[in-house]
Amino acid sequence: MNTQTVSASAARAYKSDVKPVWCPGCGDFTVLSAITKAFAELGLPPEQVAVVSGIGCSSRIPAYLNTYGFHGVHGRATALATGLKLARPDLTVVVASGDGDGFSIGGNHFLHACRRNVDLTYIVMDNRVYGMTKGQPSPTTEPDWDNALTPGGTGLRAFNPLVIALASGANFIARGFSGDPVGTARLIVEAIETPGFSFVEVLSPCVTFRPDQRDWRNAVRPAPVQPTGDIGAAARRLMTDDGFNLGVLYVGSRTPYQTHRTAAPVSPSEIEQQFAV
Amino acid sequence: MTENPGIASVADLLAHAHAMESEAHERYLDLAEQLELHRNVEVATLFRKLAQIEQLHVRKILDRVGALELPHLSPWEYRWLDDEAPEAASIGEAHYMMTPHHALSLALRAEQRALDFYSSVLEGGGNSSVQELARELAVEEREHVELVKTWLAKYPEPGADWAEDPDPPVYQE
Numbered sequence A: 001m002n003t004q005t006v007s008a009s010a011a012r013a014y015k016s017d018v019k020p021v022w023c024p025g026c027g028d029f030t031v032l033s034a035i036t037k038a039f040a041e042l043g044l045p046p047e048q049v050a051v052v053s054g055i056g057c058s059s060r061i062p063a064y065l066n067t068y069g070f071h072g073v074h075g076r077a078t079a080l081a082t083g084l085k086l087a088r089p090d091l092t093v094v095v096a097s098g099d100g101d102g103f104s105i106g107g108n109h110f111l112h113a114c115r116r117n118v119d120l121t122y123i124v125m126d127n128r129v130y131g132m133t134k135g136q137p138s139p140t141t142e143p144d145w146d147n148a149l150t151p152g153g154t155g156l157r158a159f160n161p162l163v164i165a166l167a168s169g170a171n172f173i174a175r176g177f178s179g180d181p182v183g184t185a186r187l188i189v190e191a192i193e194t195p196g197f198s199f200v201e202v203l204s205p206c207v208t209f210r211p212d213q214r215d216w217r218n219a220v221r222p223a224p225v226q227p228t229g230d231i232g233a234a235a236r237r238l239m240t241d242d243g244f245n246l247g248v249l250y251v252g253s254r255t256p257y258q259t260h261r262t263a264a265p266v267s268p269s270e271i272e273q274q275f276a277v
Numbered sequence B: 001m002t003e004n005p006g007i008a009s010v011a012d013l014l015a016h017a018h019a020m021e022s023e024a025h026e027r028y029l030d031l032a033e034q035l036e037l038h039r040n041v042e043v044a045t046l047f048r049k050l051a052q053i054e055q056l057h058v059r060k061i062l063d064r065v066g067a068l069e070l071p072h073l074s075p076w077e078y079r080w081l082d083d084e085a086p087e088a089a090s091i092g093e094a095h096y097m098m099t100p101h102h103a104l105s106l107a108l109r110a111e112q113r114a115l116d117f118y119s120s121v122l123e124g125g126g127n128s129s130v131q132e133l134a135r136e137l138a139v140e141e142r143e144h145v146e147l148v149k150t151w152l153a154k155y156p157e158p159g160a161d162w163a164e165d166p167d168p169p170v171y172q173e
């Protein structure tokens, strides 16, 4: 057979031998599969890709890929990835987080990563809960989500990551759903291909602590409008967004931040010397 | 099924069939691994068996492909009737305590979607060699549907309390 078809086995070649410990039914499985499909479609050599994450169930993704990976510090994935991309602009750097990692403890880094516009693709698996630590509400949790830890709900207005990304300067903004692995793979391909900071929120159900999210399948829909490069138009669209519109919202044309470093790279031992006491 | 996926050539149909069977194989392997990790050995073994069956189907499709050159298709260029390759069991429906009845029901829905896909190619009309191949593939898928149905009949639906875990995942402060 002579085919270049992006087969399941081409995508599977990006998976490592480490088996995911996620709960069966967790949306993160399909996000992993969408990432591998996107890499296969782009034909990226695994040694030219680095996947950097924070902490959480979703942040375990680097271990499950055979690219370079860094399972970092809680909330600091974008900061780590920014450093890596500036030092190694030749690599494709993808960042993976959850809504707790990315918007709670990592909220400040999120704003500044959008503002800096380094050429990164940031995938946040949003399940509106802290899965790994067993079910606490996150910044994207609905104010009335009633559970054992927050009886009656937090009463707090939910954080809208797309609004923040747009206001802070992200150059590509999209939303996918883990139940649509092909659509999500396409968003990830477009995000990687678009220069600058690309943000992809993927609604990814936590079937254990948010079993209600199994119904997201019936709530999501393709956004009724085409992507725009006009920030004002994108902002107006977000005014009527209920969090379940899927697709690309905004594609800008900002020039990505680069250091344009010309000096010879400094070796790790030279850096160590500067900190020697 | 009235939608016509618009398959124009034998190579196009075989590209779809190959992707469909490969995805089904990979998906059952993924599910088997998930259930093994959660010590649900009975269901994991069943998913492994289903994966083996799908692997045989992949080989059969490859035999049909022979020296034919298949078109390059990006994941989103396949004309599936739904969100993804129809024969891939829906991963979001898995549960760590699922029973063989649930696993085989999942497989039955996947096989039925595959049959629907070929039926829609048939109903779409057009090229006679595409029609002939679609008919053959539909006959095979119908056999798979029947096979899974017979298998499923051995596992009656469990009681409503099947997911009751004496040591459930608990919210933790």
Ligand SMILES: Cc1ncc(C[n+]2csc(CCOP(=O)(O)OP(=O)(O)O)c2C)c(N)n1
Pocket: A055, A056, A057, A058, A059, A074, A097, A098, A099, A100, A101, A102, A105, A125, A127, A129, A130, A131, A132, A133, A138, A206
């Ligand atoms: C500095 C620090 N604070 C708190 C924690 C505990 N912790 C681990 S994961 C997590 C939240 C993860 O939630 P999210 O990012 O939404 O990921 P999910 O598990 O839902 O995929 C927290 C608070 C930690 N590991 N490190």
Ligand code: SF4
Pocket: A021, A022, A023, A025, A026, A027, A028, A057, A058, A127, A131, A132, A205, A206, A207, A208, A209
């Ligand atoms: S706890 Fe939730 S987020 Fe974590 S693996 Fe299980 S289903 Fe997924």
